[in-house]
Amino acid sequence: MALAGGLTLALDQITKAGVVHLLDLKTRGQIDVLPPFLTFRMAWNRGVNFGLGASDHDVMRWVLIGVALIISALLIWWARRDGFGRAAQIFAGLLVGGAIGNVIDRVLYGAVADFLNMSCCGIVNPWSFNVADIGVFLGAVGLALFSGTGKSGQ
Template sequence: MAKQKSFKNLSASPSTSMTPWLGIAIIIVLIDQITKVTITRLFSYGESLAVTSFFNIVRAHNKGAAFSFLAAESGWQRYLFTGIAVAAVVFIIYLLKRHAGQRLFCWALALILGGAIGNLIDRVLYGYVVDFLDFYVGRWHWPAFNVADMAIVGGAGLFILDELRRVGK
């Protein structure tokens, strides 16, 4: 009788290959870039489409970081955030190589890597990040975001979960 793998232990795996993790990151980059290209072809800057009573699709450009941090600066922030993203990509690849057998940790890294590369491509090509998902309540709008941002937040959530599991052991 063949032994079945248990899903209980997501934090460790005997595999030490980086290939699956890089594959996940590449899928995130592809989805992110396809959605951004679609938005830039279908919408003019600032144009919005109401989808529900709490969600719009809008074409927005973010020259800053999260929540448009430093977006109003003169342009130097493009190079700062590009440099930070390149350093993050290199460091994440190093961590993936070193910890490739830690499944949950590497899922987190792969999601963040894909998101970082997706937004890095925008910064290099356009000087800003294309955002298009606009959720709101009444007149209060959450800052617009994109697939790369969702991957980064999801990866951060998995980091927290991974750390909580480690502390619990």
């Protein structure tokens, strides 16, 4: 779990530093990488998924930080208590690593730095996301599928 979480967190923060700061996406706003399939489009997310619950009030920022940290701690406790199998531990690590990556953004910037935008086949996706979001999504889906397997599900 720790390795998957650490790698997810590192990849998230490295990609954000590279794209948002080194490529200066925060100023440029958009960089076409493989249009229309992949575009870097800057979005500062002050809410949860797709900006839901977004608020410019600092209180909401700290509430979201607290919720992410509590959920991460409870997930780690649950995984250890139930003796998750290898697959479930990896998915738990993805989720926790992604959650902590977004917590770091909220602490440093006041919002989550989203920059990946993918569209296809005439459908234009208006939302951006980041590596942490991928980790949270894959981790949640994986846990739904594998968390009940216990140690025998390795």
